[in-house]
Amino acid sequence: MSLLLPLVVALPLVVAALLAAVGTHLPRVLPDLIAIGTAAAVTAISLLLLLDSGDHPIVYWFGGWRPVPGPGGQPHVIAPGIAFVIDPFAAAEAALAGLAVLATLIFAWRYFETIRHLFHALMLAFLGGMVGFALSGDLFNIFVFFELMSVAGYALCAYRVERPDVLQGSLNFAILNSMGAFAMLMGIAMLYGSTGALNLVDIGSTLSHQHPTGLMVASLTLITVGFLVKAGAAPFHFWLSDAYAVATAAAAAIFTAVMGELAFHVYARIYTTVFAESITGSAAAAVTAALISLAVLSALVGAVMCALEADTKRQVAFLTVSNGGAVLAGIALLNPTGLAGAIMYIVAAGLLRGALMLGLGMVVTRLGTSDELRLRGRGRARRHIPLGVLIALCGLGLAAPPPFGPFLSLSLIYDAVDQAGYGWVAPVLAACVAVSAGTVLRAAARIFLGWGDRTDPLLTEQPEEPQEGEPEPEERGARRRLWMLSPAFALVVAGYGLAFGPHLAAHAIDAARGLQDHAEHARLVLQGIVPAPRPLPDYHPSPLALGYGAASFAGALLIAAAGLWWQRLLASTSKRLRAAVLPPANALKALHSGNVGDYATWLVAGTAAVALSWALTLR
Amino acid sequence: MTYYPFVVAAVLFVAGLYGAITSRSYVHLAVCLTVMQASTYVLLLAIGYLRGAAPPITQGQLPGTRLVDPVVQALTLTDIVVSVVVLALILSLAVQAHRRAGTVDPDKLRRIRG
Amino acid sequence: MNRRVRLVLLMPSLAAILGVLLWGYTGLPNFGTTISSYGQFIDRVAEPQRHVTNLVSAVMFDYRGIDTLVEEFILFASVMGVALLLRSSREVAEQRPRDVVTSDAVRTAGSALAPVMLLFGLWIIAFGYVTPGGGFQGGVAASAGALLLWLAGSYRTLRDLSPTFLVDAAEGLGAASYIGIGLLGLAAGSPFLYNTIPLGTAGTLASGGTIAALNWVAGIEVAAAFVLIYHEFLEEYIQTFTYTKADQ
Numbered sequence: 005m006s007l008l009l010p011l012v013v014a015l016p017l018v019v020a021a022l023l024a025a026v027g028t029h030l031p032r033v034l035p036d037l038i039a040i041g042t043a044a045a046v047t048a049i050s051l052l053l054l055l056d057s058g059d060h061p062i063v064y065w066f067g068g069w070r071p072v073p074g075p076g077g078q079p080h081v082i083a084p085g086i087a088f089v090i091d092p093f094a095a096a097e098a099a100l101a102g103l104a105v106l107a108t109l110i111f112a113w114r115y116f117e118t119i120r121h122l123f124h125a126l127m128l129a130f131l132g133g134m135v136g137f138a139l140s141g142d143l144f145n146i147f148v149f150f151e152l153m154s155v156a157g158y159a160l161c162a163y164r165v166e167r168p169d170v171l172q173g174s175l176n177f178a179i180l181n182s183m184g185a186f187a188m189l190m191g192i193a194m195l196y197g198s199t200g201a202l203n204l205v206d207i208g209s210t211l212s213h214q215h216p217t218g219l220m221v222a223s224l225t226l227i228t229v230g231f232l233v234k235a236g237a238a239p240f241h242f243w244l245s246d247a248y249a250v251a252t253a254a255a256a257a258i259f260t261a262v263m264g265e266l267a268f269h270v271y272a273r274i275y276t277t278v279f280a281e282s283i284t285g286s287a288a289a290a291v292t293a294a295l296i297s298l299a300v301l302s303a304l305v306g307a308v309m310c311a312l313e314a315d316t317k318r319q320v321a322f323l324t325v326s327n328g329g330a331v332l333a334g335i336a337l338l339n340p341t342g343l344a345g346a347i348m349y350i351v352a353a354g355l356l357r358g359a360l361m362l363g364l365g366m367v368v369t370r371l372g373t374s375d376e377l378r379l380r381g382r383g384r385a386r387r388h389i390p391l392g393v394l395i396a397l398c399g400l401g402l403a404a405p406p407p408f409g410p411f412l413s414l415s416l417i418y419d420a421v422d423q424a425g426y427g428w429v430a431p432v433l434a435a436c437v438a439v440s441a442g443t444v445l446r447a448a449a450r451i452f453l454g455w456g457d458r459t460d461p462l463l464t465e466q467p468e469e470p471q472e473g474e475p476e477p478e479e480r481g482a483r484r485r486l487w488m489l490s491p492a493f494a495l496v497v498a499g500y501g502l503a504f505g506p507h508l509a510a511h512a513i514d515a516a517r518g519l520q521d522h523a524e525h526a527r528l529v530l531q532g533i534v535p536a537p538r539p540l541p542d543y544h545p546s547p548l549a550l551g552y553g554a555a556s557f558a559g560a561l562l563i564a565a566a567g568l569w570w571q572r573l574l575a576s577t578s579k580r581l582r583a584a585v586l587p588p589a590n591a592l593k594a595l596h597s598g599n600v601g602d603y604a605t606w607l608v609a610g611t612a613a614v615a616l617s618w619a620l621t622l623r
Numbered sequence: 624m625t626y627y628p629f630v631v632a633a634v635l636f637v638a639g640l641y642g643a644i645t646s647r648s649y650v651h652l653a654v655c656l657t658v659m660q661a662s663t664y665v666l667l668l669a670i671g672y673l674r675g676a677a678p679p680i681t682q683g684q685l686p687g688t689r690l691v692d693p694v695v696q697a698l699t700l701t702d703i704v705v706s707v708v709v710l711a712l713i714l715s716l717a718v719q720a721h722r723r724a725g726t727v728d729p730d731k732l733r734r735i736r737g
Numbered sequence: 738m739n740r741r742v743r744l745v746l747l748m749p750s751l752a753a754i755l756g757v758l759l760w761g762y763t764g765l766p767n768f769g770t771t772i773s774s775y776g777q778f779i780d781r782v783a784e785p786q787r788h789v790t791n792l793v794s795a796v797m798f799d800y801r802g803i804d805t806l807v808e809e810f811i812l813f814a815s816v817m818g819v820a821l822l823l824r825s826s827r828e829v830a831e832q833r834p835r836d837v838v839t840s841d842a843v844r845t846a847g848s849a850l851a852p853v854m855l856l857f858g859l860w861i862i863a864f865g866y867v868t869p870g871g872g873f874q875g876g877v878a879a880s881a882g883a884l885l886l887w888l889a890g891s892y893r894t895l896r897d898l899s900p901t902f903l904v905d906a907a908e909g910l911g912a913a914s915y916i917g918i919g920l921l922g923l924a925a926g927s928p929f930l931y932n933t934i935p936l937g938t939a940g941t942l943a944s945g946g947t948i949a950a951l952n953w954v955a956g957i958e959v960a961a962a963f964v965l966i967y968h969e970f971l972e973e974y975i976q977t978f979t980y981t982k983a984d985q
Contacts, residue, residue, distance in 0.1 A: 625767040625768045625769065626763075626768065627768070629768070630762075632758075633755055633758040633759050634755070636758065637751050637754060641751055644743070645743070645744070645747075669768055670765065671773075672768065672769050673769060673770075673772050674769035676772075680790055680792065680793075680868060680869055681792065681939075682867055682940055689780075690780045690792065691772060691776075692772040693776060693779050693793045693795070693796050694776050694801075696796075697793050697801060697805075700793070701797075701804055701808045704811065705811055708812055708815035709815070711816075711966055711970075712818050712819060712822070714970075715818070715823055715970075716822065718822075718973050719822060719823075
């Protein structure tokens with residue numbers, strides 16, 4: 005195991021470097037095969053790590069630098085090296101990243117001709133960055149992997165930069181993510197200055213002895229903002245809708261499936277290991293309150309904007325924001341059930357969203373555009389049936405019907421919010437799930453069945469652009485082959501099936517408990533003392549959660565129908581309805597202006613709000 | 624004097640942020656991001672400084688002299704590389720903006736809305 | 738939002754952030770009074786443990802070697818990104834305009850300084866773990882030598898003396914070799930990036946074990962990466978320069 009573990013990061017990076025160095029001299033198919041093989045290997049190793057870390061997290065010290073006792077008189081140990089701390093959640097995230105990249109590489113088989121070696125090298129570097137980001141246990145190491153992931157992301161998003169919308173999206177992506185990254189780095193520097201350590205567990209234990217209020221507030225705010233910008237939580241989410249909508253399907257699939265959600269997971273891990281020990285009682289309640297507000301805001305804004313879009317890729321972008329709200333709600337509760345639910349939802353919904361984005365990529369190539377209204381009825385031919393089925397399955401899955409994967413994870417979150425006294429959050433989340441999934445179903449029905457009206461004043465349409473272009477004429481035939489959808493179908497099956505592993509929810513809650521037991525975790529990481537095995541908790545979704553699941557599923561179907569036919573059904577009152585609903589809808593849309601200065605202003609305003617609320621309440 | 628370098632770091636951070644948000648040119652914006660990044664260098668190096676200590680090179684030093692913190696210097700070096708890299712990418716995008724859209728003004732470059 | 742509204746939202750928020758930052762910094766130890774226990778530890782043990790005298794290089798290439806590995810790959814990914822952004826959408830590919838330097842003084846001074854700069858950069862890399870310097874710093878200085886070739890001569894001189902396939906290969910192989918050296922540790926049954934080469938004597942060039950090797954590999958990669966970035970941006974500049982000149 006210790007031989008394979010570093011390979012999970014080293015392998016994609018070394019293959020990326022070699023492909024970039026000699027890729028132009030290799031025969032046509034070889035770089036694709038090598039890249040696919042590497043991604044498959046990373047996925048396989050991550051799954052092995054997942055199985056291996058079931059009892060207790062695996063700790064791996066690079067360079068052989070194990071922690072040493074501090075000099076005489078100092079209570080704690082010093083960790084001179086960098087460790088990877090691999091708990092089941094981290095391994096699951098790494099496996100998700102590997103799967104997403106694998107599916108995308110198969111989907112993009114021989115798609116990018118002229119810059120093929122660059123594309124594969126960037127994808128593998130991106131994969132290496134994501135895996136390291138998920139697994140690392142050192143705060144500065146997390147930051148550098150974050151930057152690797154981001155830089156590769158900016159480059160991949162900017163493919164086809166000659167189109168103005170791609171240019172704008174990439175610029176917004178790069179600029180806002182960089183601002184978030186610098187804020188994070190400032191927070192990391194402050195923590196280092198105060199505690200003198202960079203290992204997560206080390207910082208946590210030192211901080212719990214010290215308790216400096218101002219520094220805690222400032223560094224927590226900065227680190228929170230840094231991660232939430234990447235994750236796309238409101239009000240830091242504006243760049244996400246622009247970037248995910250314009251990126252080419254291959255890159256956008258990975259962004260929506262895994263990149264943003266990884267930031268949520270790593271944020272949860274950092275909060276639990278570094279801050280949670282020092283922030284207890286009413287201070288913890290303040291943190292929960294602030295994060296829950298951001299979570300609910302994300303869920304609502306994401307769901308509403310999703311329903312108000314005509315461009316399907318932008319719908320998926322806002323869907324990502326909305327799902328992120330549910331994840332953040334689970335994390336915000338700071339209890340094991342919520343954390344377990346959040347991570348499982350990241351994986352389940354991520355798989356479905358990745359498949360959805362790949363399907364939409366094929367829609368653009370085969371049907372010409374990504375705008376739902378312009379595509380009305382274009383998908384009705386028989387040869388488009390598998391594509392329609394794929395998109396419908398994604399929409400149905402995202403609506404969280406019991407007993408499948410997304411439902412199980414959401415039920416953990418619903419039960420957790422109930423336990424923590426935030427019961428009102430659960431119906432809000434269920435409604436948002438219904439609205440966003442319903443929009444996907446609406447789009448699928450309009451495109452593939454031709455149902456619904458041809459125009460809709462509520463939906464924003466983007467200016468007519470030649471979408472995606474056809475790369476080279478000789479690729480046209482290749483692009484339309486349906487076997488390229490098979491990885492997408494595999495992702496859907498995995499997403500649905502995530503509820504059916506043995507005691508999956510129980511294992512997840514157990515892993516979360518292990519993470520939140522600070523003393524035990526610290527002993528494991530810093531001293532290598534393996535914890536005693538704990539009995540597995542028991543989990544079954546409560547009747548309330550089942551109710552919410554059924555409601556969100558039914559609600560999604562209703563919303564889809566309403567979206568398709570609201571103008572006809574409400575013909576008599578539609579003028580008054582339009583007058584009542586259009587102005588607030590347009591106001592919300594105007595906020596998403598596409599201007600980087602506006603977006604950054606919201607970032608700053610959000611940071612100030614969080615900072616001030618914590619300055620007043622974190623004692 | 625014991626607090627002044629931190630004030631410099633904070634002011635640089637906020638000034639860079641202000642400049643980036645109110646910028647009328649992507650090139651100017653990229654440089655403002657560099658200023659924000661510079662604030663982290665100042666903070667890191669200020670954290671690692673020890674009065675009366677020598678640089679962390681033991682060549683030619685008497686054994687037992689106090690040295691400043693080498694870890695922050697390594698962190699700052701990594702930080703500088705990251706900032707250069709991001710600057711290069713944003714500037715490439717700005718060049719493309721100038722070439723394709725004829726402008727580097729963020730306010731004038733708006734195709735996606737809502 | 739128009740600029741007025743933006744400022745109204747912005748200024749109080751920035752003031753609040755400034756305030757919270759300054760409040761947070763009061764939790765840091767006073768400037769110049771103490772350094773972290775991590776730093777003190779490295780100061781004390783790095784030379785005896787790894788036989789190098791430049792402790793920053795020891796931290797970068799040994800204690801926190803994987804940070805530097807990822808940092809190299811960030812540079813690598815960004816160079817690919819710049820190439821992707823600027824190379825793939827250039828209309829006129831192979832037309833290398835002539836931009837000859839007419840001043841004798843510039844040409845002489847530049848030609849004299851370019852090899853000096855290159856040598857200086859290589860020296861900084863070579864002694865990177867003995868005296869101040871290192872792979873990254875030396876790599877950038879060496880790449881400045883390439884830039885001097887353009888200043889002294891023409892863009893064509895630069896491209897002829899630094900052919901793309903060679904620089905591309907140097908960059909990719911440099912990055913791959915870093916991982917290769919790390920894998921040596923795995924092959925020897927130790928963790929990744931373990932220092933498996935004999936350590937030698939501190940203060941000489943033969944010291945540090947893998948630190949020396951990683952230092953060189955990083956230096957080559959950084960120099961190649963920066964030369965590639967210069968190529969791309971200079972080509973942009975030359976194209977604009979030629980077009981505007983042609984318009985006059």
